[in-house]
Amino acid sequence: MSIDKWLGLGQTALELGLVNGLTVLALFLSYSMLNVCDLSTDGCFTLGAAVGTLTALAGYPLLSLPAAMLAGSVSGFVTAALQTRMGVQSLLAGIVVNTAIYSLNMALTGNRSTLSLIKAPTVFSMARDALKGTPLAGQYALLVLLAAAALAAVFLCLFLRTRLGLAIRATGSNADMVRSSSINPAFTTTVGLCLSNALTGLSGCLMAQQQKSFDVNMGQGMVTVALASLLIGGVFFGKNRSIPLRAAGTLLGAFLFRLVYMLALRLNMPAFMLKAVSAAIVVIAISGPYLKSQIPVLIRRGRAAGKGGTA
Amino acid sequence: MKKITAILTVLALALAALCGTAAAEEKTYTIGICNYVDHASLNQIVASLKERLSAVAEERGVTIRILDDNANADGSVMQQIISNFIAEEVDLMVGVATPVAMTMQGMTEDQPIPVVFAAVSDPLAVELVSSLEEPGANITGTSDYLNTDAIIELIFAANPAAKNIALLYDAGQDASATPIAAAKALLEAKGVSYREYNGSNQQEVILAADAIIADGADAVFTPTDNTIMDAELAIAEKFAEAKIPHYAGADSFALNGAFLGFGVDYAELGRATADTAAAILLDGADPAKTPVRMFDNGIATINTDTAAAVGIDYETAAAAFAPFCTLVQPIATAENFE
Numbered sequence: 001m002s003i004d005k006w007l008g009l010g011q012t013a014l015e016l017g018l019v020n021g022l023t024v025l026a027l028f029l030s031y032s033m034l035n036v037c038d039l040s041t042d043g044c045f046t047l048g049a050a051v052g053t054l055t056a057l058a059g060y061p062l063l064s065l066p067a068a069m070l071a072g073s074v075s076g077f078v079t080a081a082l083q084t085r086m087g088v089q090s091l092l093a094g095i096v097v098n099t100a101i102y103s104l105n106m107a108l109t110g111n112r113s114t115l116s117l118i119k120a121p122t123v124f125s126m127a128r129d130a131l132k133g134t135p136l137a138g139q140y141a142l143l144v145l146l147a148a149a150a151l152a153a154v155f156l157c158l159f160l161r162t163r164l165g166l167a168i169r170a171t172g173s174n175a176d177m178v179r180s181s182s183i184n185p186a187f188t189t190t191v192g193l194c195l196s197n198a199l200t201g202l203s204g205c206l207m208a209q210q211q212k213s214f215d216v217n218m219g220q221g222m223v224t225v226a227l228a229s230l231l232i233g234g235v236f237f238g239k240n241r242s243i244p245l246r247a248a249g250t251l252l253g254a255f256l257f258r259l260v261y262m263l264a265l266r267l268n269m270p271a272f273m274l275k276a277v278s279a280a281i282v283v284i285a286i287s288g289p290y291l292k293s294q295i296p297v298l299i300r301r302g303r304a305a306g307k308g309g310t311a
Numbered sequence: 312m313k314k315i316t317a318i319l320t321v322l323a324l325a326l327a328a329l330c331g332t333a334a335a336e337e338k339t340y341t342i343g344i345c346n347y348v349d350h351a352s353l354n355q356i357v358a359s360l361k362e363r364l365s366a367v368a369e370e371r372g373v374t375i376r377i378l379d380d381n382a383n384a385d386g387s388v389m390q391q392i393i394s395n396f397i398a399e400e401v402d403l404m405v406g407v408a409t410p411v412a413m414t415m416q417g418m419t420e421d422q423p424i425p426v427v428f429a430a431v432s433d434p435l436a437v438e439l440v441s442s443l444e445e446p447g448a449n450i451t452g453t454s455d456y457l458n459t460d461a462i463i464e465l466i467f468a469a470n471p472a473a474k475n476i477a478l479l480y481d482a483g484q485d486a487s488a489t490p491i492a493a494a495k496a497l498l499e500a501k502g503v504s505y506r507e508y509n510g511s512n513q514q515e516v517i518l519a520a521d522a523i524i525a526d527g528a529d530a531v532f533t534p535t536d537n538t539i540m541d542a543e544l545a546i547a548e549k550f551a552e553a554k555i556p557h558y559a560g561a562d563s564f565a566l567n568g569a570f571l572g573f574g575v576d577y578a579e580l581g582r583a584t585a586d587t588a589a590a591i592l593l594d595g596a597d598p599a600k601t602p603v604r605m606f607d608n609g610i611a612t613i614n615t616d617t618a619a620a621v622g623i624d625y626e627t628a629a630a631a632f633a634p635f636c637t638l639v640q641p642i643a644t645a646e647n648f649e
Contacts, residue, residue: 005398014393113485116438212417216388216483265395271381
């Protein structure tokens, strides 16, 4: 196979990685910063896709991005309100919202499980028309996604440096301390989840527009994929690194995740095995650094045992 | 990238020229088949499609290489499989079920690769083709559009006194929307009362089945609905015990225990899909002008185990159904087609 084709495959992996990367950034905020495992991610992703698709179908492709983000943040607000104001456990709040969003999506699409965007203008078709005749004409999808991911990452980094952003990070590491500094953790949790879900919604919206169709089940398993990508990113840029590096790491993780899938498919692995591959990736990403840190200990033990043997 | 391709092409041409003209080799075609999910009817399509393709290849003295993948209903994986096909430079792609066909359509927008879809219930509604006679782009295929009226007529052929019909389907399945609307219209015209029951996963379908039994329906109707199909083994027994016959829109339902599966012969549909693919690949047919083939061949498949349990005699039912279908055939419960 020529290098051209490998680049083509790599590009699909990169594009998918960037689309998913927005969801991974969302989890970076909610899971790594706020310490909330947001299980409404799957539903919120699909909600963003539904709202984005419907807005684009109505003829407003540019409006579809803020619309999907708004829908995502409303979903995040409900998840946050359930856990901070109504005594629902955090994990359960996510699951409940995730379940309810399915019905909401069906209601939004008028009881249709698939919608086609093939004839509607999307942000991608707009970019394609705008770039026509320039040297970048063939790369419109990549450019749109790069811009979206970069903007989201930069915004997130800047936000986490503000007072509110720091308060959100502090809520994640020690809610009691935050409370004693007279900051309301319920408020910081709400803001954090609204923002992270806005990113998830945007991710779903771009995914639907990129594949030119909406499917009511398209978000299924997204939270697992995003968590796995987050952990892979953490291997390269872990907790002791700066926030911008860690944010870049999450995007890298999302890309690497897709790259592994691509290689697995190239090796003619049946698609049903891919779930096992992603499970293996998570285990390697978590246990790899741990095992690496254990190597000196093992060596020392080995030496000690060796000495013990000769003595 | 373009430069690299150009250089490589020139090198390859030069090499070919140096080596002299190669002997007239057997022509090789590559076809990428992507199935949506593991499912008795869909698997049957892929199996008969592959079988037919290799038969055609042998007959015409060409080699057809088949790449075969299953997306397991995951949209991202679907995109990666299709981009893998594009990288493999397949000459044609086959998308089995609507979501795959739609993704292939999106991903081949800038590429001239022909796409043949299989088992897309309503290719017009999802804008895969601009008309059934002249699809208009690089995409054509076969449709398993369900003749709903025929199935509803079968219910009354078996039991003219039926008064309450349960419509069991997943509201999230696009393929179910049109036939359910048609069923409601026909039942209203007949003045028969009906109730809708939904389930979006196996548990919900089982609960819906319990509700149907509690409400005492005379018969249950389900269109070509993959969610209900997945739960059929679980609910068939309940309906059989309650003596409620289940009429469904595919023979695989009957295989998994429904009283009657009516509709498309998916093996035949797979063969027709292969023929369309072969016409495009080998005879240079233009997909834009190749009509979508509809499969409304009306084969009624009766599960004899269930018929006995529900208390309907197979011979009597077959005689009653005969005027409404091209063929009535018996089947026994099993998990997959042989």
